[in-house]
Amino acid sequence: MSERQRPTVPLQGGGEGRLAPGTTQNPDLYERIQVEIAKYPNRRSAIINALRLAQEEYGWCSPEAIGEVSRAIDLSPATCQAVASFYDMFFLQPVGTHIVEVCTNVSCALMGAGEVLGALEDELGIRDKETTPDGLITLRTVECMGACGWAPMVVVNERYQEHFQPEDARALVADLRSRPRTTHGHGH
């Protein structure tokens, strides 16, 4: 940590100490969120970090996860939910253990992203935005991931797989199915 006191700034729009401190159900998560808060001039900036930690813990931004973030960061659950719902990487519904994302933006589409999506849909037996019935794998399309020169582009549990071809779908799905099932987090 820094050997120096960082300047702190008040929260925009007030909000200091409005909530009575609740009782956390998850002291470990609570502590990890406090570490994130300490990096910033005020606690509100740590909200994305806190939501991410909670999502990793609970698998999605469930009411429990939002509640923990709200207590740890001392902002209302409605505020936390409003922020979570703004960003594509926060899941407001339960998702599978593994997340497979296919970029279908223009550079990838020009290089065959549609066929890649089709191959993954066939292999998994589900469509875009669906989860396999066993709850293992969620498939979804995403916007440009910043890898357009190495299209088509697939992201598996937040790791990029560039130059993904339709014929790679089978091996990917087999690999994911063989991985040990975790109850939370997205496979990393």
Added chain:
Amino acid sequence: MPRAHTYPDPKPGDVILDFVGERRTIADYEAAGGYRQLERALGMSDKDIVDALQASNLRGRGGAGFPTGRKASFLAPPHPRYLVINADESEPGTFKDREIMLRNPHALIEGVLIMSWAIRAAQAFIYIRGEYFTEYEVLVDAVAEARERGWVNRPLPGTDYTPDIVVHRGAGAYICGEETALLASLNGFRGQPTAKPPFPAVAGAYMRPTLLNNVETIATVPAILAMGGEAYAAVGTEQSKGTRVFSLSGPVQRPGNYEMPLTGTFRELIEGLGGGMADGRAMKCFIPGGSSTPALLPEQLDTGLAFEAVQAAGSMAGSGAVIVVDDRTCMVQFGLRVAEFYRHESCGKCTPCREGVPWITSLLRRIEGGEAKDYEIDLLLNVCDRVEGKCLCPLGDACAMPVRSYVKLFREEFEAHVRLGHCPYHDMSPLSSLYPMPKSLLPLVPA
């Protein structure tokens, strides 16, 4: 299974990609002269540093091309002040900042430290898009290495100034690349733009004076100090100095990032470095600066890469993302895909964008599906007019401008959809698998 991509070797004159392979570790970077400019900067006054940037005439590489030195000179005096680096890179087609961070993270970190020192920033934040997870890890490691060397979280040698760098991950929202939205997001709000003024230079992060720059802009700062502002400005055109990293994608032989002097042309980039079209395809058009910029035709390939040259050709240099479109592509589908992106990313704060962009998308969908009446093409242009220039932030324009350019350049393709009642390109277009033709229409298509 993931195929690694290969990097082209550096060319003479490269400033940012001027190394062989990856230069991830601090030892490699130092061996190539790294962090010496930071040492030098500590002996310079803040004015000297900003003057060097002004002399270099460097223009921001994030999209708007605003002169970097001038922006730094506008920063309001009261402390605490903040430095924010825009590593949100989400404009479709753009992947240069990612490569700079992956391959040369210390150039960015050294630039951040020099600029932090120049403005005595209380903290520097690198706002990196959430999807860049590996890149985030590389940056965090690089900051840790710099800390071990005593460059971070400790008073810089001979000064009482202590820099502090926080690598802050976003969570997936294109609009957070817009500077006021980025700051709202960093401050813990929904990432929605705010009206300017106040500009970030006066009330940015935490409502404090904030200097905000793109990754490539800041990674260029050490090189500018090394060679001197005037020497940097010796390369380039009257209004666009130095080199810039271009992201080339689409069906070309050798897609990738290429650093080019701003005296170059799109032909040199696409046909020279990129090797021209792949698989014997022909070019229909190219997008010069990311999906928000109007398309240019093959006969405009000799257009210069400089900001003013692209503008004179009727488009914008934008984020330096060059997307090449081949002759099999249906431009209605292409426009629809571009519009769908902006519809998805509209933050919903102002009416022309929130309502207009979905209108543009639905009209394009109707035309693509062969359901549109002939007046709907003009209606589409009319809606574009009602969006463009009427929104709180440039995202509305980013949808309307390219769509209008596709109608203008390829109107006969739009009319053919209306006339035939289906897409004339059918399954020839690479985008057709995203927009399959309804089964009921298939008999209409000649085999």
